[in-house]
Amino acid sequence: MKKVILSADSTCDLGQELKERYQVNYYPYHIILDGKDYMDNVDIAPDVIYEAYWTKKILPKTAAINVEEYKQYFKPWISEGYEVVHLNLGSALSSSYQNCCLAAKELGGIYPVDSCNLSSGMGHLVLDAAEMISQGMEASQISDTLKARTGNCHASFILDTLEFMHAGGRCSSVTALGANLLNLKPCIEVDNRSGAMGVGKKYRGNLEKVLVKYTKDKLAAYDNIRRNRIFITHSGIDDSYIELVRRTIQETMDFENIYVTRASCTISCHCGPNTLGILFETE
Template identity: 60%
Template sequence: MSQKVILSADSPCDLGPELQRRYDVHFYPFHILLGEASYTDSVDIQPDDLYRAWRERRLLPKTAAVTPLEYAEYFRPWVEAGYEVVHVSIGSALSSGYQNCCVAARSLGHVYPVNSCNLSTGIGLLVLRAGELIRQGMPAAEIQQTLNALVPCSHASFVLDTLEFMRAGGRCSAVAAFGANLLHLKPCIQVHTEKEGAMGVGKKYRGSMETVLPAYIRDQLSAYRDPVPDHVFLTHSGVPENWLQVSRKAVEEAGIFREIHITRASCTISAHCGPGTLGVLFLTKS
């Protein structure tokens, strides 16, 4: 009889409660630091709380990864009960979470960490595939190997309406933010899996987000051959409903995907990009 496999992921996978239940995923929340207080991502603090703290008190949120000890205590009950655990982490270029998870895995055994080299539902796409493989009865070690090979096929990008949060956090200069706002530019941020999740600026769009988002989505979907038709995510950090509607319509018009999921980004992701950010995320076959 094959050993039971537990599926786990860092909270920034942004899958949302429906998919979490469907694929029986356990989330380990990252830490959110706001002023002198520490919170648990999307448990006792929500993204809108972060935005309110910045606008009202000029408190900029910070994030902190799960420590090796915290991971070990989280995994231990499953391991001692005879389970194997597959845990999918946020990209190692973005956080120390994966390295910390590996430390815990070595101390316990029977834990198989995966470096997603990604963020948000770019992680979530790998988690969904892991859930499908668990249902097929694949052992944890083979799931880890399969996901490692799939990492370059998970494509994540986002368009930002404003660079306010990124400028405040030191991730772009005040001059660059001012220039983008002045010219009504909406930069596309690409996640580079070959650089373990490091991000870079891609195409810069001009105009309102209602105009930019459909163009951005068409560009992303046409940039890659052989998209996997099972799932596509529209993940956002808090946007108006009409932005979601025009984005969903653009995906539907492409006629590729069986399931279109709209999910809200966790505090970990929202703390860095701020409100008004939306991305399209999907897998390709190669």
């Protein structure tokens, strides 16, 4: 049986500690800012993007990983006789999955998985794959199992402001102004059948109040939440809010692990700072 390499687009937002612990290989997205091409979380960080917006009123464009990049990335493993399970950002959000499939078809031995998700919603599947590898499962079986699990990964986020969404052309100025005037903080929810994003409940009030209500609402929405892990993932937010959400989770439900991770540039540039979500799996 061939050894299986675990790989993912950088948008899985696991953080360095989990990446190393579970031997996850990343390939970064492109961040094009002010005429320069950067590699996500390699030579640019979200705070640089925020600073560019605050000082120059510019936002980056993000670019998918292309077929040739995937081929060059995978080739060394294939030439050494390994197989690769690679998890992609949801196909509704990027062409990277399609590009990965084209590279896989040419090389063989590559098993792309459309996560139908983003950020650590995708990260759950990556860690699931790591556990399957440790159990000795074959790459094809891991791929099939992951594809059947995408509907069990639940990702959502609370936006503190719609300013970045508006600046990126993802909501109208009227919507952004209305949300600001009414002190509304929308919940962005990921459709785990495709990875598409939509607006869910609109919360009203300050961020502290909203985050507590949002956390309780999400944990009460399912009666079969897996208790092995939950992610608190944010785009850059004060530690006091993270600890508030952590305490709310602990008071509401017992989890073996509560992981805190920071979103990549690809995710952060669309939602702006002070965005936070809880991401979990159901049985």
